[in-house]
Amino acid sequence: MSRFWSPGISELTPYVPGEQPKLAQLVKLNTNENPYPPSPAVLQAIQRELGDDGQALRLYPDPTSQALREVIAAREGLDLGQVFVGNGSDEVLGIAFRALLQHERPLRFPDISYSFYPVYCRLFGIRYQAVPLADDFKLRVDDYGADGGPVIVANPNAPTGRALSRAEIETLLVRCRDVVVVIDEAYVDFGAQSAAPLIARHDNLLVVRTLSKSHALAGLRVGYALGQAPLIEALTRVMDSFNSYPIDRLAGAAAAAALADEAWLARTRQAVIDSRETLVGQLQALGFEVLPSQANFVFARHPAHAGAALAAALRAEGIIVRHFAAPRIADWLRITVGTPQQCEALVTALRGIAGSLNAP
Numbered sequence: 001m002s003r004f005w006s007p008g009i010s011e012l013t014p015y016v017p018g019e020q021p022k023l024a025q026l027v028k029l030n031t032n033e034n035p036y037p038p039s040p041a042v043l044q045a046i047q048r049e050l051g052d053d054g055q056a057l058r059l060y061p062d063p064t065s066q067a068l069r070e071v072i073a074a075r076e077g078l079d080l081g082q083v084f085v086g087n088g089s090d091e092v093l094g095i096a097f098r099a100l101l102q103h104e105r106p107l108r109f110p111d112i113s114y115s116f117y118p119v120y121c122r123l124f125g126i127r128y129q130a131v132p133l134a135d136d137f138k139l140r141v142d143d144y145g146a147d148g149g150p151v152i153v154a155n156p157n158a159p160t161g162r163a164l165s166r167a168e169i170e171t172l173l174v175r176c177r178d179v180v181v182v183i184d185e186a187y188v189d190f191g192a193q194s195a196a197p198l199i200a201r202h203d204n205l206l207v208v209r210t211l212s213k214s215h216a217l218a219g220l221r222v223g224y225a226l227g228q229a230p231l232i233e234a235l236t237r238v239m240d241s242f243n244s245y246p247i248d249r250l251a252g253a254a255a256a257a258a259l260a261d262e263a264w265l266a267r268t269r270q271a272v273i274d275s276r277e278t279l280v281g282q283l284q285a286l287g288f289e290v291l292p293s294q295a296n297f298v299f300a301r302h303p304a305h306a307g308a309a310l311a312a313a314l315r316a317e318g319i320i321v322r323h324f325a326a327p328r329i330a331d332w333l334r335i336t337v338g339t340p341q342q343c344e345a346l347v348t349a350l351r352g353i354a355g356s357l358n359a360p
């Protein structure tokens with residue numbers, strides 16, 4: 001706090017990302033990163049862009065990131081004007097909050113969802129209404145009435161991992177046809193249905209994606225949004241009033257190469273899904289309740305152990321998972337699906353932490 005701060009800065013409550021520990025030997029299952037290295041095509045693309053002497057870096061990148069947007073548009077069967085890119089989907093989301101979600105009626109999102117949403121609301125002065133999920137953490141589309149404000153939903157949801165079907169999303173889009181509905185698809189590649197095919201029929205739909213999770217590029221910072229041209233134009237107007245070059249040359253080339261390598265995606269996504277199914281079975285055998293997950297993480301609790309205590313005990317064993325000290329989910333752990341070896345280390349540690357884990 002300082003007298004030099006602009007008004008309101010001391011009232012902000014910034015998002016707290018999961019820990020990025022300095023200790024390399026930790027088993028890191030706390031921020032839903034991909035456990036596999038990115039496509040080799042990514043490294044080649046960065047090398048090619050860099051050239052022998054790095055000359056390319058002397059020049060600003062294409063402010064419209066057209067080459068990358070063309071790759072995305074072709075992949076989705078959309079026009080160039082229906083694709084927006086940004087420096088990670090967090091930035092794309094922030095731009096969308098300012099461009100599309102700041103209206104008279106409060107923004108609606110589930111009470112348990114990505115904890116960045118209320119942070120953007122406070123930054124931009126957007127009123128919001130948390131809509132409670134059902135007891136089993138399912139989202140009931142009927143809870144979103146026609147007369148409310150815009151809607152943002154993560155699908156699959158974070159941190160629960162539960163997903164809505166495309167048909168349920170279409171019902172939501174029809175019910176809320178007079179407001180924008182943002183679907184945050186950060187985890188969609190791990191088994192959920194994308195809403196992108198609904199874009200042609202629904203002018204109120206914005207789909208947001210990231211290369212951080214399914215393409216193993218959290219360190220590269222590239223995300224994108226898909227929607228009908230008027231929604232994309234609003235995002236572009238805000239972005240160009242803030243940062244004209246969100247995608248640097250290396251990131252643009254790397255992201256295009258990553259998206260083009262469909263075989264890499266199919267292989268690694270299947271490996272993560274297989275590990276997830278094995279992990280779910282092993283956690284259940286230890287007495288955990290595990291929500292059905294369509295993501296690269298599982299959300300689990302043990303009836304005999306508090307979430308915070310379990311997370312601390314795991315950390316002492318060199319394994320970090322994510323625990324949220326928040327209402328309704330304080331006893332749950334969000335555990336990223338790692339390699340088979342990392343998952344095995346987690347299960348072994350849990351077995352050791354309490355012989356009583358088997359109890360109920």
Ligand SMILES: *Cc1c(COP(=O)(O)O)cnc(C)c1O
Nearest residue numbers: 088089090114158186210212223
């Ligand atoms: C990880 C995540 C993001 C942010 O991804 P970046 O592209 O790395 O900024 C957005 N939404 C949800 C729900 C996420 O879990």
